[in-house]
Amino acid sequence: MSVIKIGIIGAGSISDMHFDSYATNSQVEIYAVCDLNQSRAEEKAIKYGTQHVMTDYHELLALEELDAVSICTWNNSHAEIAISALKADKHVLVEKPLCKTVEEAEAIQKAVNESNGKTLQVGFVRRFASNTQVLKTFIDAGDLGDIYYAKASCLRVLGNPGGWFADQERSGGGPLIDLGVHVIDLCWYLMGKPKVKSVTGNTYNKLGNRANIQNKSYYKAADFDSNKNDVEDLANTLIRFENGASLMVDVSFTLHAKEEKMEIHLFGERGGAQIEPALEIATEKHNTMLNLVPQMDSRTFDFVKGFQDEINHFVECVLGKQETISPVEDGVEIMKILTAIYDSSKTGAEIQF
Numbered sequence: 001m002s003v004i005k006i007g008i009i010g011a012g013s014i015s016d017m018h019f020d021s022y023a024t025n026s027q028v029e030i031y032a033v034c035d036l037n038q039s040r041a042e043e044k045a046i047k048y049g050t051q052h053v054m055t056d057y058h059e060l061l062a063l064e065e066l067d068a069v070s071i072c073t074w075n076n077s078h079a080e081i082a083i084s085a086l087k088a089d090k091h092v093l094v095e096k097p098l099c100k101t102v103e104e105a106e107a108i109q110k111a112v113n114e115s116n117g118k119t120l121q122v123g124f125v126r127r128f129a130s131n132t133q134v135l136k137t138f139i140d141a142g143d144l145g146d147i148y149y150a151k152a153s154c155l156r157v158l159g160n161p162g163g164w165f166a167d168q169e170r171s172g173g174g175p176l177i178d179l180g181v182h183v184i185d186l187c188w189y190l191m192g193k194p195k196v197k198s199v200t201g202n203t204y205n206k207l208g209n210r211a212n213i214q215n216k217s218y219y220k221a222a223d224f225d226s227n228k229n230d231v232e233d234l235a236n237t238l239i240r241f242e243n244g245a246s247l248m249v250d251v252s253f254t255l256h257a258k259e260e261k262m263e264i265h266l267f268g269e270r271g272g273a274q275i276e277p278a279l280e281i282a283t284e285k286h287n288t289m290l291n292l293v294p295q296m297d298s299r300t301f302d303f304v305k306g307f308q309d310e311i312n313h314f315v316e317c318v319l320g321k322q323e324t325i326s327p328v329e330d331g332v333e334i335m336k337i338l339t340a341i342y343d344s345s346k347t348g349a350e351i352q353f
């Protein structure tokens with residue numbers, strides 16, 4: 001059986017999903033791990049029996065026998081590491097967002113084009129969810145017809161993870177680049193990746209990180225620190241596409257709302273779909289409106305299975321058996337949309353493409 005050697009760069013929270021998923025894939029050897037924080041890297045190396053441990057990613061990329069890397073670092077290093085990895089002849093799976101700016105995204109795309117046929121897969125993990133994939137088979141068969149409207153809300157009432165997530169310099173932004181990236185990509189992917197025409201957006205820094213709140217726990221970054229917070233706490237947007245379709249999204253780290261919300265809806269000429277909180281399809285037959293509820297193990301996003309399927313797919317791409325369904329050019333398009341939302345908010349005007 002062919003075995004590929006993988007290196008994981010960044011050994012913080014989300015890397016657990018990469019380590020566990022690679023460890024479950026019999027075609028993979030987790031060969032090297034790197035983190036700026038040495039003890040964090042060593043802990044992972046012991047747990048997963050990894051041969052090489054380092055704090056400088058250049059040393060990891062210098063391992064000639066290494067086939068591919070997962071990049072699980074802060075957003076500000078994604079571009080630099082991805083480009084170096086491609087130049088070192090490695091396949092790359094880079095966590096979302098692809099990077100922080102359109103210039104960086106285009107530089108990564110150039111490095112992919114100049115590489116020796118290497119795969120760069122963007123970690124749009126929700127594309128790999130079972131509810132997404134099942135819905136896609138319905139969409140591809142024409143069951144929804146033309147999708148002309150989509151709407152997503154991903155609202156945390158208390159969920160600024162602090163640390164680098166709240167540091168504009170390292171993250172590139174708040175809930176929009178962290179959470180909005182997932183739902184905007186998912187809608188855009190299922191709408192058939194229409195060309196964006198214009199973007200209008202608003203971001204708000206009204207509530208801060210609300211580190212004062214007691215009696216309610218929330219997700220915190222590996223190096224949690226609530227002292228710094230210069231990212232938005234709410235963003236909303238209306239995106240128009242050249243085919244006339246539109247997408248409305250709102251996302252928050254914190255908000256005076258009754259409860260958390262995760263809703264994703266698509267509306268087409270022949271049918272509509274709710275993806276979250278659970279897959280359901282609305283349609284019409286024999287002059288009657290129907291709600292179709294698929295019978296499946298999970299109609300909502302299953303985090304563990306989503307990552308396993310994302311990583312299994314990446315491994316197949318590294319082995320040359322498949323082409324990635326989450327390629328660099330999609331990462332570039334999503335970066336264009338995200339940065340246009342921030343620009344529109346700054347200028348108070350719609351951004352035209």
Ligand SMILES: NC(=O)c1ccc[n+]([C@@H]2O[C@H](COP(=O)([O-])OP(=O)(O)OC[C@H]3O[C@@H](n4cnc5c(N)ncnc54)[C@H](O)[C@@H]3O)[C@@H](O)[C@H]2O)c1
Pocket residue numbers: 009010011012013014015034035036037040055057072073074075077095096097123125163164178221222223
């Ligand atoms: N797909 C998802 O659903 C999902 C969920 C959470 C995070 N993420 C993404 O994963 C990435 C990491 O997030 P996290 O929550 O694991 O953060 P984290 O802070 O828990 O871990 C990041 C790790 O990267 C290390 N690091 C940073 N820069 C480095 C460099 N240049 N070289 C080596 N190590 C470096 C840090 O020391 C830290 O241990 C981010 O891009 C984030 O957006 C994706």
